Amino acid sequence: MSYSAVLKREIFNKEITSKEEKYAELFGIFSAKKSFKKKGIHFSTENVSLAKRVYSNLRDVTKMDIQIKYQVDKKLGTHKIYEVISLVTKNSEKEYKHLLNKMLSLKNFFEKKTEEQLAGIIRGFFLSCGYVKSPEKGYALDFFVDTEDSATYLYYLFKNMKKRVFQTDKKNKSLVYLRNSEDILDIIFLIGGVTSFFEFEEVIVNKEIRNRINRNINWEIANETKKLSASEKQIKMINFIEEKLGLENLTDVLKETAYLRLENGDLSLQELADLMEISKSGIKNRFRRLETVYKSLVEESQSEN
Template sequence: MSFSSDIKTELCKVEFKRECCLRAECYGAWLFSRCFTLKEAAFVTENGAVARRLLELAAAGAGISGELTFGVSRRRKPAYRVSLPDGGSRLALLEEFGHTGQETSLRLNRANLENSCCAAAFLRGAFLTCGTATDPRKEYHLEFAVPYKNLANDLYTLLCEVEAFPLSPSVAGRKGGYVVYLKGSGPIEDLLTYLGAPAAAMELMQVKMYKEVKNDINRKTNFETANMDKTYSASARQVAAIAAISDTRGLQSLPEELQELAQLRLDHPDMTLRELGARLGLTRSGVNHRLQRILQLGERILEERGIDSLL
């Protein structure tokens, strides 16, 4: 299953401790289901737990019965269709939450959020019918798809009012509707926990930790590789300079303190300056100073031959 489906399955297992929260979740789920209208419509989902929850909410929270049918979605996957075929049931649902179906603009009726605990239940219901979350291995993104501008703004305001933690939601238009969305792992983890999906929040945290460890390892590996490349590049220039001296004047032409170092570098091009110094009883800076003298001599020889550089 997808990450969104896992979240919704977990949310469907949340038990109601208060009657007010039951009604709030019922209101949130049906308000955003696109069936909150006098016209006959249907809510379609591939998640059977969500379909059953929606019917249970209608019965327990509004005292009405819905209809559940089963079919195949456009993606050729099992699909559940929840509807209120009876016009009287549709009107009863609207009136239960203070709506008439004749409003010029569908808005959130705050009277249905009786207590502070009801906001989480309402948002949980909204996520069940219009929410999605991207697989955290790809991106940290959670959104609510809302068909009406004013309703999207009301949802945005409610998310901003969550006192436990700052969610910092955003609103954007998309394909004839609107999305209220969250970015970043922290706000999404907080919201999932708030809605009642701590397991999904923990999964997101584990993915984030894995990414951070992986990125840290990659940074260290890249740093070490860059250092190795730098070391090997310097060593190659040194070997080229020594070879130029050997081919033209011979290593015996070098001052005595440079001859042994030149031969050692030729024999061990992969040695670091510190390792070369340990062989010769020199400090790292001492080895570097002598190699710079060899480089200068090699470059002078190449310049006399009309060659631009060692490498």
């Protein structure tokens, strides 16, 4: 089961007692799927748990007649489509108007929302059209919204919450998405995915530890490679001096340095300096002098040719 499905299952098992939060969740669900109609509410989904939740919440907040049914859709395979329908009649016009007013009062994204309302609205959008990628594969929270107006509403809702949110079009849908792990964690916790929150956080921590270890290993490898590269260059230079001049013809200091390097090709400059009981700048100075001898011998060799 995907991480997203696990999170939704956890949310479906979460009981909401506040009517205000139920209004907010229904508003998010219906806004995402353009379910508000002139003749009433018509919501459809392939998720039976979501259909049952919508039906149950509507029963708790309105006295309108509500129906739940399903039909089989054979396009691109066989699918069951669950529908929650509440049609307006003469007797229910007033009740429907009250229901719309309660939900649509949340539509102003600049108006300050309570945490309860925010949780309900975002949870509704997520249950209806949201997807969270498994944190092992990356950090992504996506909402594929039916209308651009509703997507823009959700975008500014996140903006007002100081989240790093983006909006674009994809697959004939308006996509609102977050890619920052901290923002995604905040949203998962807000909408009631407490267990999923801790699982997501644990993955992040483990990934950071692995990345830190890998960075340290890469740093050590790079340093070792750099050290060996410098050593190889110095040994090549010393061998050329031996061939053209002879190390015995060097000053005692440079001769000692040359032989020590030939005997300890795997040591760093600092380790060589420690063996000779001099400073690192001192050993660098000796190799500069050896390099001067090397370059003069190279020039002589080239002029002879």
